[in-house]
Amino acid sequence: MVGFMEWLFFIIGIGMIIKVLLNFCHSLTILFAKTDFSEYGYNSWALVTGASDGLGLAISEFLASQGFNIILIGRNQEKLTKVSGQLKEKYPIQIKIIVKDFSVSSANPQTFFLDIKEQTKNLDVSILVNNVGSGAGANCFASLAEERVLWANAINLWPAVFLTKLYLPDMTLRKNRSAVINITSSLALVKLPKCSVYCASKGFMHSFSMIVAEEAKYLSSKNKGRLDVMSVLPSCIDTQMIKMREIKPLLVNPYDCAFWICKSIGSVSYTGGHWKHEYFYLLWTLFGSFSFQLINIFARLLKNKSFY
Numbered sequence: 001m002v003g004f005m006e007w008l009f010f011i012i013g014i015g016m017i018i019k020v021l022l023n024f025c026h027s028l029t030i031l032f033a034k035t036d037f038s039e040y041g042y043n044s045w046a047l048v049t050g051a052s053d054g055l056g057l058a059i060s061e062f063l064a065s066q067g068f069n070i071i072l073i074g075r076n077q078e079k080l081t082k083v084s085g086q087l088k089e090k091y092p093i094q095i096k097i098i099v100k101d102f103s104v105s106s107a108n109p110q111t112f113f114l115d116i117k118e119q120t121k122n123l124d125v126s127i128l129v130n131n132v133g134s135g136a137g138a139n140c141f142a143s144l145a146e147e148r149v150l151w152a153n154a155i156n157l158w159p160a161v162f163l164t165k166l167y168l169p170d171m172t173l174r175k176n177r178s179a180v181i182n183i184t185s186s187l188a189l190v191k192l193p194k195c196s197v198y199c200a201s202k203g204f205m206h207s208f209s210m211i212v213a214e215e216a217k218y219l220s221s222k223n224k225g226r227l228d229v230m231s232v233l234p235s236c237i238d239t240q241m242i243k244m245r246e247i248k249p250l251l252v253n254p255y256d257c258a259f260w261i262c263k264s265i266g267s268v269s270y271t272g273g274h275w276k277h278e279y280f281y282l283l284w285t286l287f288g289s290f291s292f293q294l295i296n297i298f299a300r301l302l303k304n305k306s307f308y
């Protein structure tokens with residue numbers, strides 16, 4: 001005779017197996033995802049924040065290679081002009097540079113971001129990439145200076161929130177496809193001590209992104225165009241930002257990462273980005289913080305293989 005407890009454990013077990021299978025299917029979707037960039041409209045623009053370096057630069061380059069005109073936003077005029085020159089040399093596209101230091105956006109966010117919208121008012125923006133982000137410094141929250149908290153939140157939160165607010169309404173009215181890509185981090189899920197402000201801001205961005213993604217599905221069904229919102233939760237990308245290069249198994253090239261991110265637009269509402277990070281995400285949902293140990297064991301087993 002099967003008792004109540006046996007049934008309960010049986011149902012919980014089945015539920016967990018279904019969850020694992022669904023997560024696995026999600027990871028497979030990323031592997032086979034493909035985006036048709038011609039659907040975004042001829043001569044449309046992609047706006048990328050933090051475009052002068054790292055992942056933002058790599059995404060700008062990938063989208064330029066697909067024929068998008070690019071609005072490069074960053075704080076360093078010299079670096080942006082150099083990037084603009086390099087992209088124009090390689091691809092027959094238009095580039096607009098907007099110099100903005102997001103760390104001062106807290107003082108008056110409405111005016112700060114409205115100025116960006118004003119500068120792009122005649123451009124048909126089809127893709128918004130909320131990429132800019134920065135850590136607040138590795139310190140316990142109790143010891144973190146208030147200015148540092150404000151500084152990091154001004155870079156990590158307001159650009160994504162206000163730019164999405166300003167560009168989303170126009171995107172919902174476009175006849176062609178549109179997309180918002182929010183670069184968050186695997187630290188949206190991993191609760192890392194001495195990284196409270198960064199982890200929490202990325203957690204906020206991920207939740208924000210997932211909710212707007214659901215709303216976008218509803219708005220798209222009402223209008224003719226299609227709007228996709230995607231949260232990207234990468235682990236370690238080889239850029240200026242990353243200091244811990246010993247996390248080799250998860251370290252990926254920003255250009256590879258940009259390729260995987262852009263090819264997933266419209267297929268999923270969240271992704272680890274690069275396939276390695278997608279599978280880390282899968283491991284994390286199954287094993288939590290034990291995933292790090294598993295990755296290290298795996299990496300040691302494959303020491304001389306291409307996993308590095």
Ligand SMILES: NC(=O)c1ccc[n+]([C@@H]2O[C@H](COP(=O)([O-])OP(=O)(O)OC[C@H]3O[C@@H](n4cnc5c(N)ncnc54)[C@H](OP(=O)(O)O)[C@@H]3O)[C@@H](O)[C@H]2O)c1
Nearest residue numbers: 050052053054055101102103132133185236237239240241
């Ligand atoms: N690297 C990783 O391992 C990793 C992992 C997970 C998530 N992420 C996320 O990925 C995104 C890109 O990171 P990344 O690694 O490419 O960083 P990065 O190499 O440091 O590049 C950051 C970009 O943002 C710009 N930027 C920084 N502060 C700014 C400010 N106050 N105002 C305007 N622009 C500013 C930088 O401009 P300058 O050229 O002037 O410095 C640069 O163009 C971030 O949101 C980050 O949180 C990164």
